[in-house]
Each structure stands twice: as C-alpha cells, then as structure tokens.
Amino acid sequence: MMSDWIQGLIIAAAVSWSLLHLLRKYFPQQVGRFRAKCVAALRAPSQPRIVQGIGGWMQTHEKSDGDCESGCGGCSGCASNPQPKEQHPVTFHRRP
Amino acid sequence: MSHSLIALVGNPNCGKTALFNQLTGSRQKVANYAGVTVERKEGRFTAPSGRLFKLLDLPGAYSLDATSPDEVVTRDICLGRLPGEAEPDLIVCVADATNLRLHLRFVLEVKRLGRPMVLALNMMDAARKRGIKIDREELQRQLGMDVIETVAIKAGGAQALVEHLDKTVDTQRAQPFDAEADPHAVVRGILAAAVSMPSATDAMDDRIDRVVLHPALGLAILAVVMFFIFQAVFSWAQPLMDGIDHGVSALGTWITSMMPDGLLRSLVGDGIFAGLGSVLVFLPQILILFFFILVLEESGYLPRAAFLLDRIMFKAGLTGRSFIPLLSSFACAIPGIMATRSIQDPRDRLTTILVAPLMTCSARLPVYTLLIAAFIPERTVWSLFNLQGIVLFVLYVAGIVSAFAVASFIKWMRKDKSEHALLMELPSYRMPSPRNIAIGLWERALIFLRRVTTIILSVTILLWFLSTFPAPPEGATLPAIDYSLAGRIGHLLQYVFAPIGFNWQICVALIPGLAAREVAVSALGTVYAMSGSDDAIAAQLGHTIAAQWPLATALSLLAWYVFAPQCMSTLAVIRRETNSWRTVATAATYLFSLAYLASLLTYQIARVLT
Numbered sequence: 133m134m135s136d137w138i139q140g141l142i143i144a145a146a147v148s149w150s151l152l153h154l155l156r157k158y159f160p161q162q163v164g165r166f167r168a169k170c171v172a173a174l175r176a177p178s179q180p181r182i183v184q185g186i187g188g189w190m191q192t193h194e195k196s197d198g199d200c201e202s203g204c205g206g207c208s209g210c211a212s213n214p215q216p217k218e219q220h221p222v223t224f225h226r227r228p
Numbered sequence: 229m230s231h232s233l234i235a236l237v238g239n240p241n242c243g244k245t246a247l248f249n250q251l252t253g254s255r256q257k258v259a260n261y262a263g264v265t266v267e268r269k270e271g272r273f274t275a276p277s278g279r280l281f282k283l284l285d286l287p288g289a290y291s292l293d294a295t296s297p298d299e300v301v302t303r304d305i306c307l308g309r310l311p312g313e314a315e316p317d318l319i320v321c322v323a324d325a326t327n328l329r330l331h332l333r334f335v336l337e338v339k340r341l342g343r344p345m346v347l348a349l350n351m352m353d354a355a356r357k358r359g360i361k362i363d364r365e366e367l368q369r370q371l372g373m374d375v376i377e378t379v380a381i382k383a384g385g386a387q388a389l390v391e392h393l394d395k396t397v398d399t400q401r402a403q404p405f406d407a408e409a410d411p412h413a414v415v416r417g418i419l420a421a422a423v424s425m426p427s428a429t430d431a432m433d434d435r436i437d438r439v440v441l442h443p444a445l446g447l448a449i450l451a452v453v454m455f456f457i458f459q460a461v462f463s464w465a466q467p468l469m470d471g472i473d474h475g476v477s478a479l480g481t482w483i484t485s486m487m488p489d490g491l492l493r494s495l496v497g498d499g500i501f502a503g504l505g506s507v508l509v510f511l512p513q514i515l516i517l518f519f520f521i522l523v524l525e526e527s528g529y530l531p532r533a534a535f536l537l538d539r540i541m542f543k544a545g546l547t548g549r550s551f552i553p554l555l556s557s558f559a560c561a562i563p564g565i566m567a568t569r570s571i572q573d574p575r576d577r578l579t580t581i582l583v584a585p586l587m588t589c590s591a592r593l594p595v596y597t598l599l600i601a602a603f604i605p606e607r608t609v610w611s612l613f614n615l616q617g618i619v620l621f622v623l624y625v626a627g628i629v630s631a632f633a634v635a636s637f638i639k640w641m642r643k644d645k646s647e648h649a650l651l652m653e654l655p656s657y658r659m660p661s662p663r664n665i666a667i668g669l670w671e672r673a674l675i676f677l678r679r680v681t682t683i684i685l686s687v688t689i690l691l692w693f694l695s696t697f698p699a700p701p702e703g704a705t706l707p708a709i710d711y712s713l714a715g716r717i718g719h720l721l722q723y724v725f726a727p728i729g730f731n732w733q734i735c736v737a738l739i740p741g742l743a744a745r746e747v748a749v750s751a752l753g754t755v756y757a758m759s760g761s762d763d764a765i766a767a768q769l770g771h772t773i774a775a776q777w778p779l780a781t782a783l784s785l786l787a788w789y790v791f792a793p794q795c796m797s798t799l800a801v802i803r804r805e806t807n808s809w810r811t812v813a814t815a816a817t818y819l820f821s822l823a824y825l826a827s828l829l830t831y832q833i834a835r836v837l838t
Binding site: 136139140142143146147149150151153154157158 | 490491492495682683685686687689690693743796800
C-alpha cells in the first residue's frame with residue numbers, strides 16, 4: 133500500500149514540474165533571468181563546494197522550451213534552428 | 229573542426245528547401261508554392277571525403293533589391309551584412325530548370341555580387357518530361373560558373389552536387405560580370421544558346437488551369453473541395469475516434485483499478501486520463517484535415533486558389549499575397565503570422581496579422597467536434613451530406629467571413645485606396661508524393677502528441693490541483709470541486725459570462741484554454757470528472773455535456789471559439805512580429821469583444837428559438 137506521504141510527494145513533484153514547464157514556456161525571459169540570479173548566488177565563492185556544484189549543474193543544464201518564444205510547439209523549427217532571434221517588426225515609411 | 233559555409237539562394241519555389249532536406253537529412257517544411265520559407269534555416273552535412281559543410285537555406289527572392297522582410301534576410305546574408313553571420317564561402321544558386329527564363333535573372337543578379345557560386349539546375353526530371361533540352365556545357369560557358377543538375381525530391385538527387393562541392397569548394401572563384409549589361413537581354417541570349425523548349429508552359433497545366441482558374445467554375449470547384457474536406461473530417465474519423473476513446477478509457481480503468489484510493493488515483497483517473505483522453509480522441513480528425521491540406525499543398529493547387537480569391541480578398545482589404553499566410557493559419561496562427569513576412573506592404577501585412585487568428589486553427593477542431601458531436605444529430609441531409617460536417621464547414625466559413633469583414637473595416641478605417649497588384653508564380657501541377665504526405669502526417673501527429681504530453685498534460689495537472697484544493701469544509705453538501713480554488717474562480721467568472729450562457733465549468737475551462745485552445749476540452753474533462761462520482765460517465769465528456777448543457781450554451785461556446793484569441797502564443801508572436809504591445813492589445817481587445825458579442829447574440833437568439 134502506498135502511504136499518503138509518498139502520494140503527496142509524487143503529486144507535489146508533478147505539480148511543480150507542470151508549473152515550471154508552463155513558466156518556462158510562457159515566461160522564458162523572466163525564468164531565464166531568475167535562473168541566472170540563482171546560479172550567481174549558488175556559485176558565489178562564499179558558498180560551500182556542494183552548493184557551487186549545484187549552481188554549476190544548473191548553468192550547464194539550461195534549456196528553453198520554446199526557442200522562438202512563441203510557445204506554440206507547432207513546428208520543428210525551434211529545435212532544428214537554434215539561431216539568434218531575429219525580429220521583423222512592421223515598419224511604416226512616409227510616402228514620398 | 230572547420231567547415232565551409234554554403235548558402236542556398238534562388239527564386240521562391242525552386243526547391244531550395246527540398247535540396248536542403250536532401251543534403252542535411254532535415255525535414256523542413258516543403259510545399260509546391262512560393263513563400264514557404266520565410267527565415268534562414270541552418271543545417272550541416274559531411275561529404276564523402278569527411279569535409280564538413282554548414283548549409284544555410286534562405287528565403288526565396290526574386291531580386292536582391294529586397295521588397296519584403298524575408299527577402300531582406302536573403303540579401304543581407306548574401307552581402308555579408310547580417311550581424312553575427314559570416315559571409316558564405318560559396319553561394320549555391322538553385323534554379324527551376326523548367327522556368328529558366330525567370331530564374332536566370334536572379335542568377336545573374338547574384339553573380340554580380342562577385343562571390344564564388346555554383347548553379348544547381350533543379351527539377352531536371354520535370355524538365356526532361358516536358359521535352360526541355362538544356363546544354364549544360366554551353367550553359368556553364370555562357371554563365372561562367374559550374375552548373376550541376378539536381379532532382380531535390382528524389383533520393384540521391386543531390387549526389388552530383390555533393391561530389392562537386394566536395395571537390396571544388398576551395399577552388400571556386402568569382403567570375404567577372406558586365407554590370408552594365410541588360411539582364412533580360414543576357415538571359416534571352418543564354419536561353420537561345422543553351423536551352424530548347426517545346427513550349428513556354430506545360431500543356432497539361434494549361435488544360436487543367438482552363439478549368440480550375442475559370443472565374444465562376446473555379447470558385448465552385450474550390451467551394452466543393454473545401455466542403456468535401458470537412459465532410460470527410462467527420463465521416464471518416466468516427467471509427468478511429470471510437471477506437472482511441474475505448475482504448476484510453478480501458479487503460480485508465482485498468483490503471484486506476486490497481487491503485488489505492490486517494491489523491492494519486494484521483495490525479496491519474498480524473499486528471500490525466502479524463503483530461504488527456506478527451507483531447508487525444510481528436511487525433512484522427514486532425515490527421516484527416518492535414519492529409520487534404522498536404523495533398524493540396526503538394527499538388528500546386530493552393531496558389532491557384534489564391535489567384536481565384538484575389539479579387540474577393542482585395543475588396544476585403546487584403547491581397548492575394550495574404551492567402552498563403554491565412555491558409556497556414558488553418559494549421560496554426562503562429563506560422564501563419566510569421567508567413568506574413570512575404571507581404572511587401574506594411575499595411576497589408578499588419579491587416580493580415582490582425583485577421584490571421586480568425587482562421588480556424590487545428591487546435592479549435594477538438595472544441596468544435598466535441599460540441600458538434602454532442603449537440604448536432606448525426607443525420608444525412610439530402611441523402612448525401614453529413615449534417616455534422618455541414619456545421620463544421622459553416623464554422624470554418626464563419627471564421628473566413630469574419631476575417632474578411634474585419635479586414636474590410638480596417639481598410640475603411642485607414643481610408644486606403646491604393647491597389648497592390650498580385651504577382652504570383654503558378655507552379656506546375658505535381659502528383660503528391662505518398663512519402664511526403666506520410667512524413668507530413670507523421671510530423672503532424674508528433675506535434676499533436678507532443679502538445680498533449682507537454683503543455684496539455686501540465687495544464688491538466690495544475691487544473692486538477694486547483695480543482696482539488698482546498699478540501700471541502702466539514703458538512704459540505706455540494707461536490708468537492710465547488711469549494712476548490714478552481715470552483716470558486718469559476719463561480720466568480722460566471723457573473724461575467726452568465727449573459728452568454730456559460731456555466732461555471734465552462735468559465736473554469738476558459739482560463740487554462742488560454743495556454744492552448746484544445747486545453748479547454750481536457751479542462752472540461754477534468755472538471756466534469758471531478759464533479760461526478762462515476763468515472764465511466766466522466767470519461768464520456770460528450771454525453772455528459774449533452775445531458776447538462778442547453779443547446780443555446782453549446783452554440784454560444786461555438787461562437788465564442790470562432791473569435792476568441794484563446795491562445796497566448798499567438799499574442800506573443802504578434803508582439804514579436806510587430807514589435808508593438810499596442811497591436812497585441814488591439815488584437816486581444818477586438819477579438820474578445822467580437823467573441824463576447826457573437827456569443828451573446830447566439831445565446832439570446834437560440835434561447836428564444838429553442
């Protein structure tokens with residue numbers, strides 16, 4: 133029989149994963165900035181070696197879900213085309 | 229390890245992306261019309277000698293004098309002006325061997341840059357079939373560059389190009405070009421010397437075009453084709469949908485029966501299986517719809533449809549160039565909005581971006597079919613047509629008509645009287661390749677399943693959590709979900725949505741539905757599973773809502789989904805493509821207002837009539 137606390141642990145993990153997944157998908161820049169701050173804090177020289185190691189691991193395992201920042205998952209372009217983002221804003225010019 | 233950078237350039241629809249896929253093993257989207265590639269794609273391949281090549285697939289361009297954002301990318305990379313992008317070591321200019329009169333002009337323009345280049349003479353199989361004879365040696369001599377024959381859509385069709393690049397990439401030198409010469413005259417001279425064509429166009433294409441481009445008959449054929457597609461979506465999918473439905477239900481029952489009572493069982497049964505299962509059943513319908521879209525794309529019919537609709541689109545404030553972006557929006561508004569980069573006029577581009585979300589994307593299909601199957605009887609009309617298919621067709625038409633109406637309004641607002649003539653290449657008709665169709669369907673299925681197992685799964689889990697906590701107080705009489713956070717939010721929102729007939733369960737489903745439209749279906753599945761005690765009933769979402777909702781509510785929700793911008797990703801892409809939050813706010817406000825108004829009218833009228 134699975135005890136209540138194991139069930140609770142699995143549910144907490146599933147909910148945390150879901151929340152993190154959605155935040156990464158829809159707020160990639162904010163999550164990236166927060167992550168960078170966390171990495172900097174964890175890797176500070178004053179931290180114990182093990183904490184610095186966790187910071188290093190976080191830095192190397194950086195991953196974005198929607199490289200085009202659209203979050204659509206509607207094409208394979210994001211994964212196969214990890215290029216610098218280009219913007220093509222609509223621009224208006226006064227007619228001569 | 230160092231690599232040589234090669235750029236694939238050429239006129240639109242000459243087979244650059246097919247060649248790119250052939251060389252790199254990639255599966256970038258290809259179709260038989262111009263404007264499929266609107267941004268640079270990058271890939272790598274290794275030649276037999278072990279030499280590494282980095283390959284850039286660039287958007288098609290008619291000239292380096294760029295007139296649209298996609299052509300700017302090509303021009304800047306060719307000129308080495310794109311920041312962070314090295315100048316290519318070699319330019320492979322791809323030309324359609326059946327249409328050299330047009331394509332050689334761009335070849336000459338690229339040659340004028342003075343960069344090392346090679347000409348890939350693509351579609352040689354089609355050229356031979358039409359009796360076009362090309363003297364390759366003479367063409368090489370006339371152009372002053374190496375000319376390699378390729379058939380990008382056939383396995384091994386680019387072998388000669390790979391071998392040539394492998395041997396000569398370091399020795400390619402730019403050839404001098406008389407910058408003063410008239411390119412049209414030069415092309416005529418080259419064609420006279422090296423090419424013999426029995427006729428300027430394909431006789432079979434001309435015969436088909438006489439029928440499908442007929443001003444009246446052509447439009448009738450287009451309407452019949454679209455009508456047939458939506459009939460097929462409903463008629464053919466049912467056995468497969470039933471199979472998936474039973475399979476998911478049986479698997480859910482089996483797994484939950486082995487689990488002890490508790491929260492985890494509720495998460496798996498009421499959350500994951502009830503939620504994801506209710507979306508997964510729509511996979512066959514999505515694949516049937518895309519089967520027809522892929523066949524039409526491959527055949528070369530779609531640009532003809534753009535040509536036929538140009539007059540109507542112009543009257544509505546759009547141009548024929550908007551057709552391909554709007555058509556792409558039937559799959560998903562995001563690639564559709566990105567495809568507007570091929571529209572030169574910024575006003576036309578902005579109008580197309582604003583109306584693209586009104587095209588019925590595939591994510592709306594699960595919502596539509598759930599409601600249609602639940603509320604519209606499965607009846608044959610005039611002994612031929614499926615009533616449910618007719619309703620689906622009407623919903624798609626409603627999206628198109630509303631897009632035209634909004635575009636007309638924008639045209640009226642901007643008091644624009646300017647005319648932009650549609651200049652569009654009509655490609656040769658081609659028999660769709662079963663392999664390409666199969667790959668396209670496979671990829672579409674993977675995209676759908678990826679969405680189900682990532683975004684829809686995560687939203688479903690969060691919704692289950694919000695529908696479960698906090699637990700009901702002592703002595704509670706209502707279902708537990710009514711006391712949960714999701715239930716309270718739903719009841720609160722109901723004050724706003726009651727005039728349009730939405731109950732609190734629909735209000736709850738609308739919020740996660742902002743992540744992706746089809747999430748609304750999984751959310752309804754979860755909410756009703758959490759509300760009911762009998763899992764078997766909850767698994768049959770269609771039956772549950774048919775029993776609990778009045779017809780007016782279902783029609784109102786259908787009207788809501790025709791207009792509502794229930795997709796944050798679409799709004800994010802509008803922001804990126806227009807670089808303006810104001811445009812995003814305009815799009816969201818007008819779409820939500822239209823959705824509310826349409827639902828209000830639908831609900832109130834339906835309530836009176838039923």
